[in-house]
Amino acid sequence: MAVTSTDVETTLDCVVLLSEAHEPIGEVPRSEVHGRTTPLHLAFSIYVFDETGNTLLTRRSLTKATWPGVWTNTCCGHPRPGESIPTAIRRRLHDELGLAVGQLECVLPDFAYCATDASGIEENEVCPVFAARALHPSTPLLPNPDEVLDWKWVRWLDVSEAARRTPFVFSPWAVLQMAEIGPRPWSPQH
Numbered sequence: 475m476a477v478t479s480t481d482v483e484t485t486l487d488c489v490v491l492l493s494e495a496h497e498p499i500g501e502v503p504r505s506e507v508h509g510r511t512t513p514l515h516l517a518f519s520i521y522v523f524d525e526t527g528n529t530l531l532t533r534r535s536l537t538k539a540t541w542p543g544v545w546t547n548t549c550c551g552h553p554r555p556g557e558s559i560p561t562a563i564r565r566r567l568h569d570e571l572g573l574a575v576g577q578l579e580c581v582l583p584d585f586a587y588c589a590t591d592a593s594g595i596e597e598n599e600v601c602p603v604f605a606a607r608a609l610h611p612s613t614p615l616l617p618n619p620d621e622v623l624d625w626k627w628v629r630w631l632d633v634s635e636a637a638r639r640t641p642f643v644f645s646p647w648a649v650l651q652m653a654e655i656g657p658r659p660w661s662p663q664h
Contacts, residue, residue, distance in 0.1 A: 490516040517599040522548040524611035533624035540591040546645035572616030575606035589646040
């Protein structure tokens with residue numbers, strides 16, 4: 475039986491399901507994982523910084539199924555089965571923003587959350603949080619309009635304070651992550 479491009483795309487676009495102990499227990503197509511009762515699965519978040527310590531925030535596309543139009547961390551996504559999280563991060567940064575980063579540092583290895591969007595779709599993720607420095611922060615970004623509506627480099631203290639004061643403007647995971655990371659998340663000298 476021949477493998478079609480659709481079969482390959484479906485195989486590649488799966489997420490890793492996790493047990494309550496956060497161990498892999500299977501996989502499911504990404505298009506099927508998020509619903510009113512979403513199984514626990516593996517994800518990641520990344521905050522990208524420039525040479526002055528500003529972080530790149532993105533605003534989610536209005537076509538996103540969950541939390542459309544809200545501001546969030548630089549990028550998030552799901553590693554595919556058998557794909558390392560660092561490889562998944564680099565893939566998603568390239569696909570969403572045309573962005574390359576240097577060394578990745580895991581700043582919240584055990585971050586996990588569950589949140590329900592106004593539409594009733596639930597997020598239920600184990601989501602390690604990373605930080606990295608943009609390799610070429612002055613290079614124009616190439617945002618994918620299906621993913622990113624807008625973007626802005628901002629001071630960490632400003633955005634973490636904004637998330638604390640107006641959490642409804644941000645994704646729920648970004649609000650929780652910024653609170654856990656604290657006032658100085660990462661040194662731009664890395």
